[in-house]
Amino acid sequence: MIIFSIAARELRSLFLSPLAWTILAVVQFILAYLFLAQIDVFLQVQPRLAALEGAPGMTELVVVPLFGSAAILLLLVVPLVTMRLVSEERKAQTMSLLFSAPISMTEIIIGKYLGIMGFLLITLALIALMPLTLLLGGALDGGMLFSGLLGLALLLGSFAAVGLFMSTLSAQPAVAAISTFGVLLLLWILDWVGNNSSGEIKGIFGYLSMLRHYELLLKGMFDSSDVIYYLLLIMVFLVLSVHRLDADRIQR
Amino acid sequence: MKAQVLVSVEHLYRYYGGACALNDVSFDVNRGEVLGFLGPNGAGKSTTMQILSGNLAPSTGRVLINGMDIVKQPRQAKAALGYLPDQPPLYRELTVNEYLQYCARLHRLPRGEHRVAIDRAKQRCGLTEVGKRLIGNLSKGYQQRVGIAQAIVHMPALVILDEPTVGLDPIQMREIRALIRELSSEHGVILSTHILPEIQATCDRVQIINKGRLVLSDTLAGLQARMHSSSMVVALHKMPPMAELAALPGVGSVELLAEGHRVRLHHTSEQNPAEALVERAVQQGWGLHELIPECVSLEQIFVDITRTEPHEVTDVTRDEAA
Numbered sequence: 401m402i403i404f405s406i407a408a409r410e411l412r413s414l415f416l417s418p419l420a421w422t423i424l425a426v427v428q429f430i431l432a433y434l435f436l437a438q439i440d441v442f443l444q445v446q447p448r449l450a451a452l453e454g455a456p457g458m459t460e461l462v463v464v465p466l467f468g469s470a471a472i473l474l475l476l477v478v479p480l481v482t483m484r485l486v487s488e489e490r491k492a493q494t495m496s497l498l499f500s501a502p503i504s505m506t507e508i509i510i511g512k513y514l515g516i517m518g519f520l521l522i523t524l525a526l527i528a529l530m531p532l533t534l535l536l537g538g539a540l541d542g543g544m545l546f547s548g549l550l551g552l553a554l555l556l557g558s559f560a561a562v563g564l565f566m567s568t569l570s571a572q573p574a575v576a577a578i579s580t581f582g583v584l585l586l587l588w589i590l591d592w593v594g595n596n597s598s599g600e601i602k603g604i605f606g607y608l609s610m611l612r613h614y615e616l617l618l619k620g621m622f623d624s625s626d627v628i629y630y631l632l633l634i635m636v637f638l639v640l641s642v643h644r645l646d647a648d649r650i651q652r
Numbered sequence: 653m654k655a656q657v658l659v660s661v662e663h664l665y666r667y668y669g670g671a672c673a674l675n676d677v678s679f680d681v682n683r684g685e686v687l688g689f690l691g692p693n694g695a696g697k698s699t700t701m702q703i704l705s706g707n708l709a710p711s712t713g714r715v716l717i718n719g720m721d722i723v724k725q726p727r728q729a730k731a732a733l734g735y736l737p738d739q740p741p742l743y744r745e746l747t748v749n750e751y752l753q754y755c756a757r758l759h760r761l762p763r764g765e766h767r768v769a770i771d772r773a774k775q776r777c778g779l780t781e782v783g784k785r786l787i788g789n790l791s792k793g794y795q796q797r798v799g800i801a802q803a804i805v806h807m808p809a810l811v812i813l814d815e816p817t818v819g820l821d822p823i824q825m826r827e828i829r830a831l832i833r834e835l836s837s838e839h840g841v842i843l844s845t846h847i848l849p850e851i852q853a854t855c856d857r858v859q860i861i862n863k864g865r866l867v868l869s870d871t872l873a874g875l876q877a878r879m880h881s882s883s884m885v886v887a888l889h890k891m892p893p894m895a896e897l898a899a900l901p902g903v904g905s906v907e908l909l910a911e912g913h914r915v916r917l918h919h920t921s922e923q924n925p926a927e928a929l930v931e932r933a934v935q936q937g938w939g940l941h942e943l944i945p946e947c948v949s950l951e952q953i954f955v956d957i958t959r960t961e962p963h964e965v966t967d968v969t970r971d972e973a974a
Binding site: 406409413495496500503505 | 678702705706707708709726728731733734735737739741742743744745746750754756757758759760802931
């Protein structure tokens with residue numbers, strides 16, 4: 401399949417540059433630190449919790465905060481990996497290789513998206529290893545862990561789609577990175593606006609915010625509407641990217 | 653000779669904002685033909701190449717490759733073409749083998765044929781020894797060759813090369829020209845360049861584009877006939893009266909050159925007065941010791957055409973056919 405060839409090349413090029421390795425290392429290091437700090441807190445409060453009826457468990461006190469910080473950290477990091485997707489090919493003028501091959505724009509975009517998702521899922525797998533080590537000394541809430549991982553995966557998928565679109569807008573990777581970061585942050589904090597205003601606006605902005613849906617999934621509340629929200633977001637930005645790439649040929 | 657039409661370009665226009673980069677460009681390319689595309693910088697060469705390769709959509713007009721419209725049936729049309737842009741589209745972090753493998757996949761070659769296709773392309777472009785090296789570490793000349801290999805790896809019916817010999821040393825240039833000639837046995841080739849000897853060495857047909865308009869389209873043979881134009885310089889020891897020279901059959905006008913015993917004879921292209929002149933010179937004892945037919949270089953034609961404001965397309969091939 402041609403889409404997978406494009407995805408494979410994208411992933412390969414990522415790992416041939418030090419960028420991917422650096423990002424994996426930094427993310428892993430910071431999250432490991434937070435993870436250990438969280439466990440420390442948990443161990444301190446554990447005796448008191450044992451006395452309580454229906455007290456929060458290890459998953460809620462360690463894994464959920466870890467995934468919460470992972471989301472923020474990845475919001476900062478994803479623009480750095482997605483920025484080069486299209487803009488660097490434009491800058492190096494390698495885009496014409498794809499344009500003059502018998503491939504549709506949709507295949508190019510999906511190929512690139514899958515390539516970057518491959519990298520982000522590797523990152524996710526490495527993050528997931530941390531909570532899994534807790535199984536050595538205790539029990540985890542499997543459902544909650546799964547819904548958290550799903551939430552993080554969908555979140556990364558949306559980050560990547562936004563990043564890909566921003567990358568199709570510019571020939572400068574740095575510009576793509578900064579604008580991706582801006583859009584992601586805006587989508588993240590959108591529901592803050594709701595705090596002061598009345599019901600309806602609060603509802604709309606709250607719904608649009610990525611944070612809101614992620615929080616629900618983190619709490620272990622699997623609602624298909626949250627999943628659909630992310631899938632829609634991904635679709636919208638992928639379709640926009642295809643159109644943007646198509647427009648390249650028509651006016652430059 | 654009725655050759656098979658591989659590419660037909662019909663009334664191409666392309667605007668960049670208000671500026672018109674291409675103005676009513678139409679031409680055909682046949683199978684097994686090398687078409688040279690010539691023009692000064694900014695004349696619209698690269699724009700034409702980009703449109704032909706589907707990298708750019710024409711504002712109006714259409715391009716058919718193998719009968720397929722490049723805008724409406726891009727997949728079928730693009731399957732038949734290989735394109736080398738003026739900047740070779742190389743991924744510097746890949747090795748030559750990996751890169752060509754990727755290109756073969758992009759062009760949907762069956763997996764089993766990859767090895768053979770890649771080996772053939774490498775062998776043709778002289779890349780056999782550098783297959784395992786990173787493209788980024790290769791010299792400019794080798795990178796250019798990888799670019800060409802990329803354009804021919806899937807054996808397309810049409811190869812479009814935009815200034816393929818830029819940055820090459822003279823030996824490599826000759827090799828690339830030989831390669832282009834070799835390609836023309838199986839592929840149609842469109843070659844854009846501003847290097848005139850390259851056109852003379854490789855092309856069957858030449859088109860000159862200036863300010864977005866096609867100002868000349870001729871076979872190389874036709875151009876060469878045009879280059880053997882209509883004057884000769886003659887040196888005589890004993891200069892006869894001008895009127896006597898002017899009376900020779902075919903001579904239009906006579907021009908005395910500064911040295912005093914040389915004249916330039918302008919004549920019609922149908923009738924060459926050289927033979928009559930020599931006969932007469934021997935009879936009358938004029939002491940003829942030099943006779944030089946003057947050639948206009950391709951460069952001269954190029955300069956003449958691109959400097960004067962074009963009003964009409966001089967399409968000699970079509971005139972001759974009519």
